[in-house]
Amino acid sequence: MEIKVLTDILAANKNAAAEVKSILKGKKIYMIDMMSSPGSGKTTLNDRLIEALKKKYRIAVIEGDIKTTKDAERLARHNIPIFQIETDRFGGDCHLESSWIKRCIEQFDLDNLDLIIVENVGNLVCPAEFQLGDDERMVVLSVTEGEDKPAKYPLMFNTSGTMVLNKIDLLPHLDYSVDELMDNLKKVNPHIRVFQVSAKTGEGLDTLVAHISGNIDKKKNNA
Numbered sequence: 001m002e003i004k005v006l007t008d009i010l011a012a013n014k015n016a017a018a019e020v021k022s023i024l025k026g027k028k029i030y031m032i033d034m035m036s037s038p039g040s041g042k043t044t045l046n047d048r049l050i051e052a053l054k055k056k057y058r059i060a061v062i063e064g065d066i067k068t069t070k071d072a073e074r075l076a077r078h079n080i081p082i083f084q085i086e087t088d089r090f091g092g093d094c095h096l097e098s099s100w101i102k103r104c105i106e107q108f109d110l111d112n113l114d115l116i117i118v119e120n121v122g123n124l125v126c127p128a129e130f131q132l133g134d135d136e137r138m139v140v141l142s143v144t145e146g147e148d149k150p151a152k153y154p155l156m157f158n159t160s161g162t163m164v165l166n167k168i169d170l171l172p173h174l175d176y177s178v179d180e181l182m183d184n185l186k187k188v189n190p191h192i193r194v195f196q197v198s199a200k201t202g203e204g205l206d207t208l209v210a211h212i213s214g215n216i217d218k219k220k221n222n223a
């Protein structure tokens with residue numbers, strides 16, 4: 001008997017990502033893969049973004065964590081479709097995989113959605129390697145993590161189209177150089193768009209909301 005071994009897990013993930021992309025293209029739904037280290041503020045930012053965007057757009061969320069449904073519970077007040085993936089049930093992976101995203105989106109009412117926000121597992125390494133079939137890879141970095149992160153974790157920053165620099169309300173209390181961060185970032189990815197925000201105070205969020213709205217509209221209007 002021949003025993004078959006799945007040798008290329010990234011290739012399998014890529015295939016499922018292409019299927020997700022094709023489904024979302026057919027339904028003209030925009031999808032964001034939001035990634036960051038644990039605690040950079042993804043759920044806090046999501047809460048703000050949903051609040052601002054839900055007046056105009058129909059939104060669903062996929063939450064990725066190793067364990068607990070805490071983040072899904074934090075967003076439950078919005079009364080939108082939310083899936084929580086606990087990777088602990090699939091071996092405790094430190095990232096989401098596209099086949100899981102496919103299974104989630106197949107259960108959403110895709111004819112009544114404009115935007116899907118995926119909050120990936122908090123990790124600055126693994127999620128970068130796994131494409132999900134999204135339209136926008138968004139890395140969130142908070143100012144308490146240091147200026148060197150793009151240099152130390154280049155894959156995350158050079159495969160993302162957008163970086164959100166969060167917690168800027170803390171800048172007056174820190175010895176932190178935004179210029180130094182930008183230098184490190186541009187060396188790794190000169191084309192990345194950057195938004196400086198505070199998910200706590202709301203500062204800078206209007207520009208980010210306008211950017212996302214523009215992209216949702218663009219996808220809707222493309223035949």
Ligand SMILES: Nc1nc2c(ncn2[C@@H]2O[C@H](COP(=O)(O)OP(=O)(O)OP(=O)(O)O)[C@@H](O)[C@H]2O)c(=O)[nH]1
Pocket residue numbers: 036037038039040041042043044045071121122123166167168169170197198199200201
């Ligand atoms: N001062 C400040 N605190 C923030 C901001 N955004 C988030 N926080 C705080 O940072 C902590 C972590 O925020 P979360 O939103 O849970 O971070 P997360 O990235 O979703 O965390 P994981 O899902 O565990 O990876 C919480 O105590 C938030 O209140 C911000 O803009 N400014």
Ligand SMILES: [Mg+2]
Pocket residue numbers: 042043044071119
């Ligand atoms: Mg979270």
